[in-house]
Amino acid sequence: MSSAVERTDELVREYLTYRGFSSALRHLDTEIKADRERGLRVDRIVEQLLQLVLTFDLSALRDYWGHLERRLFSRLQEGYAPAVAKLTTSLYRYYVVNAIQKGNQERTQEFFQRMGAELQGAAEWRDWFALPFIFAPEQNPTFALYFSRQWTDTFLVSLHNFLSALFQCMHILPALLSFDAELQHTTMLAEENQQLRQMLFAQQSSGRAAVQDPQGAMESRVQHKLPPYVQHMDRLGDSELGVSCVAAASPSSRNFFSTFLPQAKRSSIPARNSQHGPASSSSSPNQSSLGRKEPCTANQVKLIEPAGIRTLCDLKNADAGEADAVDSAPCDDTPPDSSSSSTTRGAGLETEGGGASSEPPFIKLSQEEYSEHHSSIMHCRVDVSGRRVASLDVDGVVKVWSFNPIMQTKATIMSKFPLLSLEWASKPDRLLLLGSAVGTVRLYDTEAKKNLYEMTIDDTHPRILSLACSPSGSSFVCSAATAASAAVPATGPRPSVSTATGRLLLWDTKTVKQQLSLDSETAAINCSSFNHNGNLLVSGGADGVIRLFDMQRCESAMSWKAHDGEVYSVEFSYDENTVYSVGEDRKFVQWNIHRCGVKQSEQQLSQDATGPFVLSGYSGYKQVQVPRGRLFAFDSEGRHVLTCSAHGGLIYKEQASLSLGGHRSPVVTLDWSSALDCGTCLTASMDGRIRVSTLLAHKSD
Template identity: 55%
Template sequence: MTSAVERTDDLVREYLTFRGFTNTLKFFEADIKADKEKGLRVDRIVDQLLQFIQSYDLNGLLDYWAYLERRLFSRLEDAYRPTIHKLRTSLFRYYLVYTVQTSRTDKAHDFFQKQAAELQNQAEWKEWFALPFLPTPEGNPIFASYFSRKWADNFTVSLHNFLSVLFQCMPVPTILNFDTEFQKIVHMQEENDVLRQKLFALQAETQRTKKDGDDGPLVHHKLPHYVSNMDRLGDSELNMVSSQRNSGLAVQSPKTTSFLSSLLPQSKKPPARPTLQPSVSSPTQSVTALPLKKEAANNQKAKEVVTAPKEAKAVQNVLGVPGSTEANLARQRRLQERKELLSKGSLQSIEKKSESVDVDTDVRSETHSDSGDALTRVLGAGTLGGNDKPEQPFIVLSQDEYGEHHSSIMHCRVDCSGRRVASLDVDGVIKVWSIDGIMQTKASSISKSALLSLEWATKRDRLLLLGSEVGTVRLYDTEAKKNLCEIGIADDMPRILSLACNPSGTSFVCSAAAANSPSNVEPVIPGSGEYGGNQVAGKLLLWDTKTMKQQLQYSLEPVPIAINCTSFNHNGNLLVTGAADGFIRLFDMQQHQCAMSWRAHKGEVYSVDFSYDENAVYSIGEDGKFIQWNIHKSGQKVLEYSLPPDATGPFMLSGYSGYKQVQFPRGRLFAFDSEGNYMLTCSSTGGVIYKLNNGGGMESCLSLGGHKAPVVTVDWSTAVECGTCVTASMDGKIRLTTLLAQKS
């Protein structure tokens, strides 16, 4: 933030000078010189406090500390009042110790004369009034530690860290994000330059290899369209070309759609038309048998040219494309050359003729027309020969990283509109940040008590529900940046493990569990530890969102057990829960009772959710199983798949000197795409997307990567046409991956 403030100050000076606002500039410079916050630089603030102490300026020290309390500390919650009081006490003691060490006991007497009325009733100052009268206070056991260099260093470091965290968490104006965005753009430009050099090197290697292995004359290559327009095109097209190059001499499968068509948003794609299913048994029956190289002038080319008008006419009749047969034939040739260029990823050998430039120009203009898109779809549906390789179901359009957290993430959820993300770490820091356009923090808060659960409110999606480990639930307004209310849930069940808001917005369910025992072993319920230990008692409660009053408590059979995870269906009529005893329970929210329950996992259930058609329930448990259940037949498995240990937890992060951090699952461990055909889950290096096959089984189809620590929770927003995958890890980093589905 310090560099951002300094750069913004320079930009403001430049702007005022450019506009001729000389008087405003003078006042601006004067205010900067008298700035007590020192441009939000912590080192300068600490140095200013120490300078007051070294100059024995007690009045300046008191005034400056009062300013910091009024300007900065007043924004903090009441839970940090004791910390501020301790820092103030230590600052005054540091002043007194310095006066004694420098033999200025008169300054110590002066301090107590001015502060006696305030300090005489405070217990921690009772013995310090005798300090100026002791001949050797550094030898007194009460004051000896305060005269050591270690205590002074610890105090200055503590004060520095406290101010650093305060500046990190405080909301900043939008203009201060300019520097972050500028650095991001510079980094992207450097990365593009590196990729451009790699691409040119690969082209040179391809030409060299072709020259060494060909006895014929040297073939001149034409610079591809996607290279000459690399800055104008997006990274998505280059990624697509690269992936197809790595797949070898690729051939289009019958289900492959046009690449350029797939880059269009789904709402803007032309309506589906009946596609032609060409046969590959004879060149005269296949549209893809058109000649691809102009220099291949032989008898076979003559035959193809003869049959081409008939094939073009057949395509024209199917697609309803106007125009003459010759024009359609030329268009097909150009589109086929473009398609081969993108699929093979290598430069096509053509002669240096003036018409070659016109080919690419015409292709660029015509592929955006309805007839061009239709022809591309037909050509993409054909087969060029050889063995097909399955195409990636998604194109990675972009990947961004949010790094405002400094400890392991516990929860990370996208709101209903797909515009904002709420994230919570183990230190109780809540961040609300936008993903619509520029990624920037909108709200930040530090909880005075540890938080265990987080959920967006369905109606008025600016509200957050936050569950703590002291039995309270807070309703936080992310736009006003304040708590609207805080309610106590259950005194005997202080840990709020899960929150779920009804899609109607009228109520929410809350799972409360008993506290951990002092030995860190949770109390076991008699008779329920057969499939796993650490099963604690719990409650499942229904609360009214408007009145914030409890409506009822659900019955949990066979014993009251802690509910780890909850999820509503689309209309809020059904609620599915996963518990510590390994049971999944399905509740009828209209009858307010449990409709069915079954034992799902050996151990705890960590995450549950409904399928896309809501005829099934998916779950991940402590046993490492990902299971699909038929909700029409209680306890019937449809699919069972063993996930890697790094997808289900407990998650472990190793450090120096044998340090290990272990975190049990709290947030969502899996999420689905918009149609429920693909599932995103965790891994040690990033998110992994699996394809759910209709005939049973799963297969990994895409690894998002990008993390250096284990991913502990995921989310997949489908509110916009390009899906957004969110993966959060133990090092506090959150990756935002934008995907575009390739429709088959």
């Protein structure tokens, strides 16, 4: 510590000399010579405050105390706020008493004139505004205590003890002195990396020795088998995803859900449906099949449809309200024959047998990597303003960070209990909700870097699996599940969760009280999402059922069996007439909310997009993670969808696709923000790395 202080003193001297502050340099040298402790001097801080009071320098006193509040007191927990407020009141009272004792009536009046607007609403100052007009206030029963020597000594001792305890407990160092701690931390990490590198070399040497052994050759090859996303990395440059769709055209009948839609969308729906025929239906983004893609360049996307796959979106509307759904055929994993010609229904797409050219829907302007996590990511979300990102890993560490204009960590949140979910509040957008595995939800202020509240949700349902904030900003919905699902780890094989039950609860963020339970005890709810105005809520459960809630009536409007297995992720469409869902059965389905349980399209996804996600390594190492966060996201217009893959995000529109890439391990969750001028895609992977891709919509798109 002393070496860091000496080094910092030299840097300050150099700066003052460079700026020509000779007077300040002389004072600094004088102060340093008189200093013997070379560390924190709380007595000097109290002495400085006392000097400002005795010299009646009210402006400097407020600035100095305000600096202590911003630098120190703002980091304290909420329970210490009354103590800080009491010290602030006592300091200003000491200033007024000193002015009256010195007979300086002008300074007393100045204090109440400048501080009146700030203090007039405080109950503890109500009687003090009459103090300048009281004759001999030291004899008045109300103020006699504050004019005594005993009160002054007690206040100064309390202030000194409070500051001493504060500095010792919080271990706060000036920013100039933090370089020494950073240097020690960097040195420690370098030594740890060197040890791990030596251990890795030793294991590789033992592995090579095992390969040379004829009897253990086959066993060695099995143990050192590379994961699929590494085996195909050179051939494809990205993951493969073959998707077939089942489309069913059904006009949206108007019912009470139409009242929840914006006026512009509500008036345009009937006209749009009346114009749709077989021809127009076959060209919609939700009724086309996605083919396999080859490595794509920055200006071109080549699309190949596997040989033998039939066109499945043949719609035959025998009735205005009915359509026949055609079962989809599974996609073949073998590469198509380059000599065969493929049929592509998307206009302007280049296929193996055609000469038409295609351009990616977006231009990737830049891609940056955030690598502050040291374990697999569970959740990664952008706030409403698009300025901050909150990410949660399987170790329970939450990072709050920004990427514009530079990538910078704003706050790190640690928890002694496991964290399972997070969500940004809508209003104000600086607040973050954190759900734990012990039945609590924390409301964290990312600017003040402190917890505002910690709410106990339900003791009988301790696992907070998902959180969803209302767009109005006044409430949030949390999914609480029983301890039976506590056996479900963030990583590792997933046991059956059919016995786990849960409740969907509505809480008020202003009163910090539970408003009501949206549903009786049902299966555990994995995911939930509001529509644009918070009047509708959709949820997906571990029983494969999607439930739609009318939030104005606070009751369930409809529910239907959606997937064979759990529902992992649900979202409203852009026009809010449909709901999209991804389930354990690896199906990406579009549902009509006006007709309960009616599919509008269905697409089969690969394991890379839905999980469980597998990360393999040497010596038989394998890590398995079940889906926790968002698995798909739409752009601002709802025309393109972003999904997970083995090497990065994949953006789809009809058959056109754009690979964001950049990852070396499977992507497990993602988000897409359009709050800024350019769209921002976040893709988070199992190695703890998060890629931030900035996209610009193609002008021809």
